[in-house]
Amino acid sequence: MNALRKSPLHDVIAKQQPEWGMVNDTPTALQFDQGDGQRSATLGIADLSCLWRHGLKGPRSVDWLETQGIAVPAVNCWAPLADGGLIARLGKTEFMLEDGLTGNTVRHIQNLLADRPDGVYPVLRQDAAFALTGTALQQLLRQTCSFNFITLDAATRPLVLTTMVGVPVTILPQATSDGMLYRLWCDGTYGEYLWRTLLDIAHELDGGAIGLNYLLLEGKSQ
């Protein structure tokens, strides 16, 4: 397929005139300006919608995933995929898979699901995907979400389905060498609103948008 994909955040990000790069057929902001590094350390918000992701659900989804050699995490937890990326368990029988910058698990799974395995239903995912970094991250979360993230132990790979500024979101914290990184997904049609709202608050906290260059995904998010 040669058609161009677009992030749900593309148009709102374009107003900030970042340096673009093509990632997975999707124009992606690689860098906003020289302040990306500083913002990343304080409070950085990045668009990761370009990553391939797909979902599945159904009564036989757990067995089916195990048949494909994918380790199934506990409910409301996530696990890394063998070739990068992650699998998030959103419910008893519902999953989302996302590739890292490299890796091909998602597209492989997507192809297999096209054959409609019994009791397994594909779920098209067109989320707006965010990464949040920096020391002021908890302040941002506390202004936008009523969930107490401090209580989560990142080592247990927890996953939270909650609402943020009125938008249903899926959030998972990841411990990285540079500190905590939070991944966040929401319905793409809410993406621009969520981006604008988070960015407004981030600016007050001396943070802002950062490009993909400042997220060493393979190192940070796995």
Next chain:
Amino acid sequence: MRLTAIPGEWIDRSAEVEFQFEGNTYRGYRGDTISSALWCAEVRMLGRSFKYHRPRGILSLANHDINALMQSGQRLNVRADVEPLAAQQQLTSVNTFGGLQADSGRWLNHLAKFLPVGFYYKAFHTKALFPLWERLFRRLTGLGRLDFATPHLRTPKDYDFCDVLVIGAGATGLNAALAAADAGATVVIVDENARAGGSGAYQRGGKADSYTQINALLNSVVKHPRIRLLTSTVAAAYYADHWIPLVDEQKMTKMRANSVIVATGAFEQPAVFHNNDLPGVMLASAAQRLIYRYAVQPMRCAVVLAANADGYRAALDLAAQGVNVVALIDMRSDHQQAELATAVQACSINIFHAHCILEAEATVDGNGVAAAIICPFDADGNADVASTMRIPCDGIVMSVGWAPTANLLYQAGTRMRFADDVQQFVPEHLPEGVFACGRVNGVYDTVHKLMDGARVGRDAAAHVGYGSVSNAVTIAETESPSHAWPVVAHPKGKNFIDFDEDLQLKDFDNAVQEGFDNIELLKRYTTVGMGPSQGKHSNMNALRILARLTGKSPGQVGTTTARPFFHPVPLSHLAGRGFSPERLTPLHHQHAQLGAVFMPAGVWQRPEYYAQAGLTRTECIRGEVACVRNQVGIIDVGTLGKIEIYGPDAAEFLERVYISRYANLKVGMTRYAIMCDESGVIIDDGVVARLGEQHFYFTTTTSGAAPIYRELTRLNTLWQLDCGLVNLTGAMAAVNLAGPKAAEVLAPLTELDLSLAEFPYMGIREATVAGIPARLMRVGFVGELGYEIHVPAAYADALWQALWQGGQSQGMRAFGVEAQRLLRLEKGHIIIGQDTDGLTTPLQANLNWALKMDKAFFIGQRSLQIVALQALQQRLAGFVLDPGYNGTVPQECHLIIEQGEIAGRITSIAWSPSLQRHIGLAFVRPDLAVENGAIAIRLSDGSMVSAQIYPTPFYDPKNIRQQHPAQEHAA
């Protein structure tokens, strides 16, 4: 007068602050409040009372001095008693006419006898005078002048969490926090004051012991790794599950605690005597705060009115700071604090037992205290007015009792009881996870307070899983801290109960005489406790008075309902940062580039129409309509709900939720779908498409997308059918390409055979369009050849661009919601929620053709069976106005009138370019809904317009235009 430096004072003597009050310039120190700085500068009159405009000074200095509200620029009702002094502040008193000194409203004081309690209720009895009184009251009431140019403050709001929230950082709260934290809990302490320490820091009794003790506690708290101390922060309310809004200067924090300790202390209560409101008459705690927080001498020569040990300590504090305390008037005949009495007498202070202050004598100008007139006072609360004594002084300090700061406990659902031994309400049964200690719990002795704090600290920690509960201990006070009747009658009145509303003792007599003898009725009639301080220093005396007047005990009288918020909170804090979720389709920016004028559709923003230079809105909409009718148009329909259902029972599921039949729907075909609720009322519609034997894709209305998916998920859980639902509303974008040339635009972009035989009307196909995987549905909502194309959202932009590029040679235009509404109206298609309401059944909406009553079951079936047996009250019908009609056009919701009775209403109406006349849909009585029948529509001005019932569809009644792809015509 400023005192010499005092340990623990809050002022920074190195930082002078200059400010203006009522046009005069004053200086204070950083750390002063406005009131303390003015009092230090010998300004005694800080404001005027609400009703009688009497001069008022400091009363509580504890955030309740309602008569010292000031205006600072655009800020209204600044609380001078707690507001920190700011440089170059320009302050004026509120509620004056012509300034504080020259206030012309002060003459109201002399008209008091004409303004009895409830006078404004009575004033409105005469209807003819209502406007006069209304204008007068509006002019006289209201505090401050609102500047409508005041900018919108977008304050942040945040959430916070802790194991144990301690409200109040006095000795009790600090000790409770330490106990809870030592047990392992994370603790947050909040206190409304700028510094922690509570009364222990200023009720010193002339010694430093309590201050030293508080300091030691505070140091332990500050150093404790599991305690966070938040000062200048008010716990303003209590909501379910220990949800407490914490309000500070900048924002509101929504604190979710696992348990809550209420150590909020008590409000000191005034005594009631003639002229008890003169500037210079203040609560003892106010005088002590002036001394120990701001190093301001409250007065030079004082009379102390006491009814508890705190009054004796206040006398000692005053004496220690050079105030000449000429007498201590103890309302009691005896007490248990011999040691304190000895210390007071050692300061050469005369003690008068069983005496009261009958009145405060005013200075010549009426703005201060000249003397205290005292007299004997018996145990039943009667003053011997024949035996008075005049004691010259310039200030009176009152310490006669306390009222627990139990507002949050009440809001939490605590059952309270009146304890005679301490003369206050105390918790009898606390809700799960809520604890109370200290004065609010009826514990006043310092040692006892520390014990009580430690007890609840351990219990609160144990409640959340840290340590174990404490052993119950009985703590009893040796004597009551509050007098049962600190009220002295006076023939001249002006013995105030409520300083907010200028309510005097006689007002309560009158109210009860008039039958308002219940605390809730009394409150509303007299307005006691309804002023800005919300009864913090009036409710307790009011209920004592009511109890005495009705022969009840205070416990029997009870209290009024405590509602959030119990402290005033700025509206900017309540509003906070606005979070209004908004959904945009992936094509939003394409629409914006084309000049779309957006309109809200639920949480979505949709193009209403596309503006064109030099054209009106109507012209733009009609242009879009014409384009769809004659060439081809494209509309973004991505806001429709889009749901997939998989599994062996998928068809059965749809059979149950929709009124039509879907088990027999062929793969590759679609069918209109109507959903009803249990009562048979239409709640949604859409299109169901069958993609496989066990796979359907269906749409819902834009507004129904979220609730319908939620309801279907609930039903699926309930029915336990073997099928699964997937919500693709946001994941799939969709456009409708409609018009006679739609196929010409689409054909070059797809390998799909668009011929009628291969892709018939109401068919669905999966194919690629411009290389994008897509689902195409042959639908005809707007009455033309149409293709609804659904693609993954990420490709929506690419699809739009490909179609747009291909469509230019065909004269394609984008069309918005308004054009679509007109196009569908010409086809007679209904819009759920516009052409139906919360009572409309399919029978009334002429959807009998879709109703398959012979199915085994569908939601609403049983109700519709019953409804079908009854005569229809109304039916949806088309109507037209005369072709040449050029008068005022009826609007939606205008009524149809038949022989003076309402016989229906319009649901949709518009000018039809195709029919060249106004067309519409209306609910009408079935006997009127006959073809060519005449109906009369009443306009807003009462005039009538005649119309004619007309069959639908208005346009292309044989549906020819939806059937045939253009290329077949061409062929």
